[in-house]
Amino acid sequence: MNCELIFYYSTKTNLCEKALKKSLNGLDLNFQTSRFATSPEKLGELVIDVFEKTNVVFVTGGFTGDKNSIENVLSKVLATKTPDDLKKLRNPLSSHDGYLIRQGGQLLIVLPDEPNEIDAIMSGPLRKYIQSFCEF
Secondary structure: OEEEEEEEOOOOHHHHHHHHHHHOOOOOOEEEEEEEEOOHHHHHHHHHHHHOOOOEEEEEOOOOOOOOOHHHHHHHHHHHOOOOEEEEEOOOOOOOOEEEEEEOOEEEEEEOOOHHHHHHHHOOHHHHHHHHHHHO
């Protein structure tokens, strides 16, 4: 199964991409490409576009603490539609927890833009979830 990565107000993009690719080792996911969003509108456009081509999208960054933060964007989206599955992904290294949203056969995973935090979250229960999703 293919997946793509969207950087949203993200820093350390190269290091985050490497951490994510490393975390995907052994999973049935093929990393395709990275894209960049610098506004909530662009993020929405990219997520829609990517979901037309693949079923798994990773978003890193956006933990800005302002009106454009990933949390605010997600809360607006979730106010209009209840997903089949929604999980907060505990981050043992900081307060920037990740999020998992599944709707039907599509999976959106939001991670902080710190490589070590990506590793920490991806090595937890998320890995098994992705593995079972890919087998679905």
